[in-house]
Amino acid sequence: MPLRLYNTLTKSLQPLVPIDPANLTFYTCGPTVYDDAHIGNFRSFLAADLLRRWLESPLCELTTREGTAHRAPAGRRVTHVMNITDVGHMTDDAAGGEHGEDRMAVAGQRLLEAKKSGRLPANVEIDPRNPHQIAAFYADRFVEDARRLGLKVALEAQHDPTLMPRATANIGDAAGTRGMTGMIRRLIERGHAYAVGPGDPGGGGGGQTVYFAVTTFDAYGALSGNTLDRLREGAGGRISEQNQSGKRHPADFLLWKSDPSHLMKWPSPWGEGYPGWHIECSVMSAARLRPDLLGPGGEGGGVGELPDGQPIIDVHSGGEDNIFPHHECEIAQSCAAFNSPRGSGPYAAMWFHPRFLLVEGDKMSKSKGNFFTARDLFEKGVEPAALRLELIRTHYRSNANFTMQGLTDSQRLVDRWRRFAEAAPGGGAATNDSARSEAAQEAARAFADAMHDDLNIAGAIAAVNTFVGFTASPTAEDIQLLRTIDAVLGVLDLERPAQxxxxxxxxxxxxxxxxxxxxxxxxxxxxxxxxxxxxxxxxxxxxxxxxxxxxxxxxxxxxxxxx
RNA sequence: GGCCGCGUGCCAGAGUGGACAAAUGGAGCGGAUUGCAAAUCCGCUGGGGUAACCCUUCGUCGGUUCGAAUCCGACCGCGGCCUCCA
Incomplete structure (x- = not known):
């Protein structure tokens, strides 16, 4: 049976039916770079990576729009894009992203202290007052960790940086002709957004704030269940007065905030300032995955609009906390910008949301002392393969529990598989050939069946263990099968600590x-x-x-x- | 309060109507190997019986069914979101 996944949008198990099964489009909401990514971040990104690798596996079967099965030919490609959020958003987000401290400034303060106390490596030259340098510093460290963990998108981005776009490189311009300013302008033109503030609401003056008008998008709330009527009830007393004054509806969200005093700021048709948190993903997913919608200049010149109901991309992933508000708002923006006027299209055909990671049974937090970054663990001698396996071996839709015992178990599995993969092929035929090839076929089938079933990773790993346990002296074909499987799991070829x-x-x-x-x-x-x-x-x-x-x-x- | 995910053996974690006392790891026990360890390999690992077999178990309590870990209802517990967060 072809791949089925749990779709957050429909709250059910569904076949993944790509727009073009030979070339899938996949967007993952990537990290914010105010600090080093922790293992919870990586669990989510690795779940996306596992899905991506499975989609590309010759063992993976998809469903076509005609309803037939699509087996991966030599080259089923997945274009996987993962953004890096390097805009300094606000700490006080209860106020809707318009108040509080700039996160990048907070990170700068922390870096400054680290520098003073000598905790930064001596060769790091960084000005903690320069937000772009801070962001670049942490972004580089993220990409480095991601590569060590075998995150394919990070490996590919070495050759094609457009696969990991930076928000700050997609802001747009003073005229609102491309990037985020371009999409905001487009949303205003289509009646889905409005500018308020000094300089005449709706006019062209500077110093304005732009909001998305949620009431213009019928499907708002479809992903998260937070429809407008429910939100209104739940919102009572939560939203600050000062901030609501300019909004037409309490749930309207920020697209652009003019604020010349902000640490990071850019020109726009509404004044110098910064973009809201949701717009970047709508822009960057379209820019890289659907350039036909935007046209060569980034905005304008493209077809601009899809028939209602047609998805823009195939798969969109992000941590479960992104479901609301981030992805709800992204859907509203993207569909409003590119789909038919009362936009209700699904944006992504499949919404994939890995659940949070616990550590030793507890919520991970710095105060509990159970907070780990990937590099903390690497420094302690944990090898990337063990960490990767430990983070992917629990089903993506459960709260995985990261433990030191589990890490040890994962290391043993990796060692066992490596012994098999590196054994001299055919050294002594302990098993007769037909039994052996049956075992290999059974292993491939069991692995694929498990993965097709909403990425049942535990079942898939069990198939590998049964195979490896049965076959005492592997043939070249056996080893090849393990390699094919490992192209999905992605552990065997990761860097090993030097001896x-x-x-x-x-x-x-x-x-x-x-x-x-x-x-x-x-x-x-x-x-x-x-x-x-x-x-x-x-x-x-x-x-x-x-x-x-x-x-x-x-x-x-x-x-x-x-x- | 609303929406969503989850709850299986000592532990992690599969199984979603019969082949289930329940995959696969780990831990434990026994054996091979080792001076002893570690690692590795083999066997056992709910209770009873030599055995075919019988009894108790899959959060709790009820229900549907010839039959339920699997479907339905209620309840309890854990986790997430309800304008920071993977």
Whole structure:
């Protein structure tokens, strides 16, 4: 059965029916770059990456618009775009994004303190007062982490930077002819948005604020369930008075705020200021995935409008917290801009929302001390493959629980699969050929069935383990199958921590060969040669107390890892 | 209060009407290997029986059905959103 996914929009399991099954369009709401991304962020991005890799797998089958099955030919491509939000939005968002402190300024303050206390690497040259430098600093670190975790979009972006667009590069211009200003102008022209403030509402004067008029979009609330009548009830007392005065409806949301005093600001037809939080994704998804709508200049010249009901892109993903308001507002903007006048089109055919990650059973938070960034863990010697597997091996729609035990389990799985993948092919035929090829076929089938069923990753991993367990001495075909499967899971080829070797020890997990440890290893080797096992065991305990676990390996060497 | 996701064995986590005492990992136990470990490999791992088989279990309580972990209802618990957040 072809792939079915849970669609947040319809709240049901549905086949993914792409506009063009040979070339899918996929947009993921990426990170904000005010700080390093944590493992919860990466769990969500990795879930999107897993889906993307599955869509590209030769094992994956999709449904065409004609209702037939579409098996991936040699090149089913997925154009996957993930934005980077580097505009400094406000901290006080209860006020609708118009007040509070600029997040980029807060990040700058933090960087400044880190610099003073020497916590920043010496080679980092960054002016903490320059928001563009702060954003670039964290964006680079994000991309670096993402590549280490095998996020395909980040790997591809090395050759095609347009796959990871920066919000600040898509703001537009003073005339409102392209980018976000272009789309805002278009929304005003089509009657879906309005400008208020000094300089005559609706006129062309500076210093204005632009809002999206939610009542002009019938389908508002379809994604989140927060329809306008429900919102009005729920909103009682929550929305600040000062901010509402200019709005026609309390749920109208910000498209442009004129504020020349803002840290990051750009020219626009409504005055110098900054864009609202939702408009960037509407603009960048269309710009990269549907240039036919916008035309070569970014705005104008394109077809501009789709028949009602036709999706703009195939798949859109983001963390569950994005469902409302962010994605609800994106739908309103994009459909209003490109679909028929009372726009109700679905924007994306499939809405994919991974759930939040817990850590040791608890909500992750800095105050609880269970807050991890990917780089924290890499520094502790966790290898990217283990972290990736740990973050993808729980179904994307459950609250996964990240634990140190789980990380160890994942590491073992990775090691086991690697032994299989790196075994000399065909070394001794323990199993007869027909049983072996049956096992491989069964594994491929079970893996695909599981993945087709809303990305049932646990079932898929079980199929891999059964296969690897059954086949003691893999053939070249067996290894090829594991490779095909791993192109989806994406763990085997990730970078491994360097091993440091001395004459006696092999230091794993990026450990440096500490002379104190080497000396003890030599003492222990001498004791063992003299059959003084009491002493050799005592040395092992000593090392353990120092935080090192050792393991005698073939050839008289000792493998050293963190205890 | 509204909308949504989830609740399975010691743990993580599959299973969504019969082949289920329930995949796959882990932990535990036994064995091979090792001076001993670690790692690796093999077997066992709800209760009872030599066995065919029987009994109890899938948040709780009810219901539908010849039959339910799986469908329906109510309740309880966990998580998310209701204008920051992956």
């Amino acid at each position: 440091a070797q001395t004459d006696i020890g092999v230091f794993l997990g990026g450990l440096a060969p500490d002379p104190a440890v080497v000396a003890r290893l030599e003492d222990r080797a001498a004791a063992r040669r003299g059959k003084d096992f009491k002493r050799s065991d005592a040395i092992r305990d000593e090392l353990l107390a120092m935080g090192y676990a050792i393991k005698d390996a073939a050839g008289g060497k000792v493998e050293v890892s963190r205890a």
